[in-house]
Amino acid sequence: MNLVLDAVCKRFGDGKQAQLVLDRISLAMHTGQFLALLGSSGSGKSTLMRLVAGLEQPSSGSISLDGQPIRGPGSDRGMVFQKYSLYPWLTAAQNVAFGMELQGLERAEIRERTGFYLEVVGLAESARRLPRELSGGMQQRVAIARALAADPRVLLLDEPFGALDLQIRESMQEFLFGLWRRTGLSVLLITHDIDEALLLAQQVHILAPRPGRIVESLTVELNKDNLQDLRLSPAFQSLRHRVADTLRQLDGELA
Ligand SMILES: Nc1ncnc2c1ncn2[C@@H]1O[C@H](COP(=O)(O)OP(=O)(O)OP(=O)(O)O)[C@@H](O)[C@H]1O
Ligand SMILES: [Mg+2]
Numbered sequence: 001m002n003l004v005l006d007a008v009c010k011r012f013g014d015g016k017q018a019q020l021v022l023d024r025i026s027l028a029m030h031t032g033q034f035l036a037l038l039g040s041s042g043s044g045k046s047t048l049m050r051l052v053a054g055l056e057q058p059s060s061g062s063i064s065l066d067g068q069p070i071r072g073p074g075s076d077r078g079m080v081f082q083k084y085s086l087y088p089w090l091t092a093a094q095n096v097a098f099g100m101e102l103q104g105l106e107r108a109e110i111r112e113r114t115g116f117y118l119e120v121v122g123l124a125e126s127a128r129r130l131p132r133e134l135s136g137g138m139q140q141r142v143a144i145a146r147a148l149a150a151d152p153r154v155l156l157l158d159e160p161f162g163a164l165d166l167q168i169r170e171s172m173q174e175f176l177f178g179l180w181r182r183t184g185l186s187v188l189l190i191t192h193d194i195d196e197a198l199l200l201a202q203q204v205h206i207l208a209p210r211p212g213r214i215v216e217s218l219t220v221e222l223n224k225d226n227l228q229d230l231r232l233s234p235a236f237q238s239l240r241h242r243v244a245d246t247l248r249q250l251d252g253e254l255a
Contacts, residue, residue: 002186003029003052003154008061010047021047023211024061029154029188034180036189036201040247044212045190049158052188053079065153075103078147082159084139086131086146092138093118093127096146103150117145120179137161137168141175154186161196169193173200174227194243198236199227206243208250216246 010022021044029035039045050056052063054072063070065077086095093114100110118124121141131139140160147155157176161169177200180187191197197204198220206216222235230236 002031002033002066003027003188004064005052006062006064008048008051008058008063010044010051010056011059020211022051022058023213025212025214026061027205027214027217029186031153031186032184033203034187034189034201036191036197036204037207038191038194038197038204038243038247039207039212040192040209040251043207043209045192045207046158048212049079049156049190052156053077075099075150076153078150078152078155080140080143080147080155080157080160082162084131084136084143084163086139086142088131091128091130092123092134092142092145095131095142096149099146099150113149117149118142120148121145121175135168136164137172140164140172144176144179148185154188156188156190158190159192160189162191162193169196176200177224177227194240194247195231198222198240198243199224199230204243206246206250215250218243 005025005027008022008025009020012019012021025048027035037045037048047056051058052070054070054074054077087098090098096114096117097110100113115124118127121144123138123141123145126134126138131142134142161172164172173196179185189197189201202220204218204220205214207213208215220239222230222239224230
């Protein structure tokens with residue numbers, strides 16, 4: 001087992017102001033698995049991501065990676081956020097190299113790995129460009145290259161394509177899926193996009209809001225050899241309708 005969350009709760013504030021944001025979240029992810037957490041706004045997705053990243057501590061419960069409890073941030077987890085998080089004054093290559101410099105890798109190795117991962121995300125030609133000279137999709141690919149370059153055990157993605165136009169989002173989804181199939185990475189994708197979760201992940205946990213809790217977990221058994229065809233297939237459409245109904249009901253319960 002790669003990543004394990006056991007009855008993780010997160011509370012913010014004290015006394016009367018206390019708010020339970022995550023309620024007994026348990027999940028287990030195998031090495032090489034692609035897992036998605038699907039939930040509406042405010043269901044605690046980013047909080048969960050910050051806990052796995054080690055930026056926050058659970059109020060109770062535990063999180064471990066390859067059997068080791070998570071105590072703080074570490075390069076064993078590669079993170080990509082919704083907002084473009086590149087350093088604007090560094091080129092694409094320098095952004096990718098940044099984390100490896102912090103890790104203290106040798107220059108020659110940094111150069112080689114930077115070139116390799118820019119190639120992986122299809123941006124070898126853009127190595128010397130600044131973020132403002134790249135499209136949103138290209139910037140997110142640099143962010144993914146930067147996360148991969150640290151050779152993480154798991155890639156954590158918090159709505160990585162949320163800010164992109166529909167068309168670019170779809171091509172980025174295909175890119176991420178292809179990358180996962182090629183590399184056998186472990187991927188935890190956090191999203192509110194039903195299609196994205198069902199198209200890409202092998203297993204989808206549905207998160208209900210206030211407090212954030214897993215209400216349903218489903219294994220997606222669809223042929224994913226061609227995502228474009230899959231989007232249009234009746235099997236996919238009926239699954240997404242069912243999941244959309246579940247999410248609507250959860251919102252209805254709150255209204
Ligand atoms: N540091 C904090 N202190 C207090 N409350 C917080 C803190 N971080 C998050 N929250 C609360 O936790 C709840 C969940 O927030 P979170 O950002 O995890 O949701 P989300 O599912 O990522 O939402 P979105 O889809 O809008 O990104 C919100 O009610 C938020 O106000
Ligand atoms: Mg969020």
